[in-house]
Amino acid sequence: MSLIYHLDGELVERAEATVHVDDRGFRYGDAAFETCRAYGGTVFEWDRHLDRLGATCETLGMAEAVPDDLKARVDETLAANDLGDAYVRVSISRGVQPGKLTPSVEVDPTVVVYVKSLSRGGVDGDPVWDGSATVETVDTRRIPDAAVPVDAKTHNYLNGILARLELRGSTAEEVVMRDTDGFLAEGATSNLFFVDDGTLKTPAPGTILPGITRRLVVELADSVGVAVETGRYRQADLREADEAFLTNTTWELRPIGRADGAVVGGGAITNRLRTAYDELVEARCYR
Known part of the structure; x- marks a missing residue:
């Protein structure tokens, strides 16, 4: 069955869902997006995704582009x-404007909703990934916040x-980027x-996109009694992690x-958090 997307207020067959070559999202990556996940018809954490989408549009100077x-x-x-x-992806570009870098004040956004099937989640679900990463x-290096705001989720990837190009010829599936100081x-x-020694650690905000x-996960860790620390860590900290x-x-x-050839793997804390996550999805979306 051909997928149907939502383009500028209309449901459109996938093959017909196109945007103009002068759209600024195509020309410059001048657009915001959110990747969401629906479970049992409920878009999980929608309010947080919507808030971040609005914040990105505000950063891009087009706060009014998010439709009600x-x-x-x-x-x-x-x-x-x-x-x-x-899988649900929502994209909002500044729309079609003349081919110059400086955007116009007036915004007529291009709004696209794209979906594709995923497996069931929650307690009775299966992960979409096949094995550990x-x-x-x-x-x-990760572009610093002083150059491009790290909390803006834009089309410019x-x-x-x-x-990811550095992984060509490698068996790795994901990269680990460092900031300009090497952390x-x-x-x-x-x-x-x-x-590390029972404490869950994660790079501090300021050099990362703060994921939903x-x-x-930080909130769930607190709820199940796992200590959480944010900070600046070195490559060796990951390789030597429990x-x-x-x-x-x-x-x-x-x-x-x-990680960089060193065996790491999951464990008791990872499993506890995965279980807590599945239970939350189950309670919110399948009951």
Whole structure:
């Protein structure tokens, strides 16, 4: 069955869902987006995703671009595709404007909702990933906040693309980027956690995109009695960790099997947090 997307207020067949070549999202990456996950027809953590989308649009100087009926558009797209468990991506570009770098004050945004099927989540679900992740620290550094705001989730993913290009010829599935001072930052599409002597550690905000799943895991850790520390860590801290995992909306919590060749893996704390996450999804979305 052909997928149906939502484009500028209308449901459109995937093959017909196109944007103009003068759209600034295409020309410059001048657009905001959010990747969400629907479980049983409910978009998990929607309010937080919407808040971050609005904040990114505000950073881009187009706060008014987020439509009031955006949630309804997402629900319509899921229903049109008969999907309850799905990947959901919402994109908002500045729209079609003349081919010059300086944006116009007036904004006529292009708004797209894209969905695809995923497996069931929650207590009775299955992860979308196949096995623990292998990660590799790369030379590409995370762009500093002083250059591009790290909390803005935009279409311009060149930083992550260049980092992933370094994996060509490698068996690694995700990169670990460092900041310009050499401290651990994040993956191309994921946040990083590791366990050291019973404490859950994660790079501090300021050099990372503060992920929705990352924030939720920190909250869950507090609820199940796991101490959490944020700070600045070196490459060796990850390689020598007792446990480690990655987080993002699609993967949820994915254990790191190997980091730069060193065996790490999951463990009791990773499993406890994965269980807590599954139980939360089950309670909010399937009951």
